[in-house]
Amino acid sequence: MNIRDSEFVMGLLIDNGFTRAESAEKADIILFNSCSVREHAEDRLISNIADLKLEKKKRPRLVIGLIGCTAQNHKSKMLERLPVLDIVCGPGNESDLPRMIKDVLKDRCSMVAVDKVDDKRPELFPSYRENKFKAFVSIGEGCDNYCSYCIVPYVRGRERSRDIEDIVREVNDLAGRGYKEVTLLGQNVNSYKGSRVQGPGSRKNIKTGFAELLQKINGIKGIERIRFMTSHPKDAHVELFKAMRDLDKICEHLHLPIQSGSDRILKLMNRNYARAKYLKLVEEYKKFVPGGSITTDIIAGFPSESDRDFNDTVDLMKEVGFDGAFTFKYSSRPPARSAELIDDVSEALKQERLEMLMVLQREISRKRNEETCGKIVQVLVDGPSERQPSLLSGRTRTNKNTIFQGPKKLTGKLVEVKIESVKPHTLIGRMT
Numbered sequence: 001m002n003i004r005d006s007e008f009v010m011g012l013l014i015d016n017g018f019t020r021a022e023s024a025e026k027a028d029i030i031l032f033n034s035c036s037v038r039e040h041a042e043d044r045l046i047s048n049i050a051d052l053k054l055e056k057k058k059r060p061r062l063v064i065g066l067i068g069c070t071a072q073n074h075k076s077k078m079l080e081r082l083p084v085l086d087i088v089c090g091p092g093n094e095s096d097l098p099r100m101i102k103d104v105l106k107d108r109c110s111m112v113a114v115d116k117v118d119d120k121r122p123e124l125f126p127s128y129r130e131n132k133f134k135a136f137v138s139i140g141e142g143c144d145n146y147c148s149y150c151i152v153p154y155v156r157g158r159e160r161s162r163d164i165e166d167i168v169r170e171v172n173d174l175a176g177r178g179y180k181e182v183t184l185l186g187q188n189v190n191s192y193k194g195s196r197v198q199g200p201g202s203r204k205n206i207k208t209g210f211a212e213l214l215q216k217i218n219g220i221k222g223i224e225r226i227r228f229m230t231s232h233p234k235d236a237h238v239e240l241f242k243a244m245r246d247l248d249k250i251c252e253h254l255h256l257p258i259q260s261g262s263d264r265i266l267k268l269m270n271r272n273y274a275r276a277k278y279l280k281l282v283e284e285y286k287k288f289v290p291g292g293s294i295t296t297d298i299i300a301g302f303p304s305e306s307d308r309d310f311n312d313t314v315d316l317m318k319e320v321g322f323d324g325a326f327t328f329k330y331s332s333r334p335p336a337r338s339a340e341l342i343d344d345v346s347e348a349l350k351q352e353r354l355e356m357l358m359v360l361q362r363e364i365s366r367k368r369n370e371e372t373c374g375k376i377v378q379v380l381v382d383g384p385s386e387r388q389p390s391l392l393s394g395r396t397r398t399n400k401n402t403i404f405q406g407p408k409k410l411t412g413k414l415v416e417v418k419i420e421s422v423k424p425h426t427l428i429g430r431m432t
């Protein structure tokens with residue numbers, strides 16, 4: 001989501017006559033797009049911005065801005081904490097950035113804009129995209145779920161769905177420009193409301209709103225692959241899995257964050273589902289989408305998490321057999337509600353649990369990957385592999401990173417690869 005937001009802002013600035021600098025040293029304007037989901041990222045961001053103090057002394061006309069969730073979270077306090085900043089702009093106000101930058105350049109005063117946290121982003125559509133064949137498409141903003149640990153509802157505002165017509169128009173435009181893959185983005189894509197009906201009473205659309213959107217996008221000529229994230233287990237339904245089965249362009253990958261395998265912790269997290277419901281969903285997914293992959297997010301060390309709670313998570317991981325998992329150490333994020341609970345799992349124990357989860361997941365991922373050995377998979381080629389530039393890399397429909405030999409000119413093309421060996425995070429094969 002942050003990648004898409006940065007791209008949106010870059011496009012907006014380019015459309016307003018700015019050009020992209022080759023490096024921060026050569027730039028007249030430096031914007032930091034921030035994430036505040038975890039404390040560690042915020043701490044690093046603050047020290048990175050503070051590091052620009054000397055540069056700003058040397059070049060007083062340099063404009064430095066903070067955008068994204070940390071801007072929304074701390075508002076004008078960021079200006080006091082980081083005097084090098086000229087601009088603090090929340091996600092809802094980012095459409096105003098070209099004007100704000102021009103004002104700062106003219107008057108040399110600092111500016112804070114954080115009042116549009118609940119606004120719908122205008123349909124501005126800067127055409128700029130970082131990638132030439134894969135695109136992120138936002139289908140909505142904000143979140144109403146208030147998971148107790150999560151800051152997103154406070155910094156991204158109330159959930160609002162983009163109109164279906166606008167999304168379809170954007171994807172049509174991308175298809176016309178040669179894009180092959182779209183990833184639909186929302187904090188909770190399953191609660192996408194569709195059409196222009198929104199607000200209370202529109203819940204009846206929940207089961208079908210997202211499936212309807214998928215159906216429309218599936219009909220767009222030129223688009224070959226559709227991905228989406230993130231799905232919330234409380235709103236995920238068999239309808240979605242049926243759509244994945246029936247619509248040929250939807251990739252067989254589901255990202256379904258579980259967060260914890262303990263019902264007691266899930267309750268404290270305000271996730272609104274129990275372990276049994278999650279396992280039932282997984283069973284249905286596997287039934288409707290055989291061969292599909294499933295990935296998840298897990299938080300280790302939520303307040304009061306006991307060995308028993310943690311073991312419930314470990315058992316669930318083994319039972320589901322995730323293809324991949326993003327694992328995080330819990331961090332307290334006021335004003336998120338869990339900040340009122342005592343953060344009583346020690347840092348050392350959080351670290352230990354995190355490492356146990358990572359080791360276990362590596363093993364499970366490798367086993368899951370082994371099931372692809374000898375099979376032929378379709379890969380969309382991203383280009384030369386970052387780690388081994390003599391090889392090409394790309395993603396399978398199940399979102400597995402795959403490396404193989406081939407010419408660079410295949411970048412952006414769909415190819416077939418026979419898998420010969422695997423690692424926990426990579427498939428290795430040969431083009432057929």
Ligand code: SAH
Nearest residue numbers: 149150187230257297298328329330331333
């Ligand atoms: N809307 C998505 C993504 C939310 S943020 C969803 O519901 O899944 C991405 C992940 O960050 C979450 O799934 C969660 O695992 C993690 N996360 C969020 N808040 C956190 C916190 N306070 N401490 C640690 N991890 C957190």
Ligand code: SF4
Nearest residue numbers: 143145146147150152
């Ligand atoms: Fe945060 Fe929960 Fe919303 Fe995801 S669903 S953004 S974890 S509040």
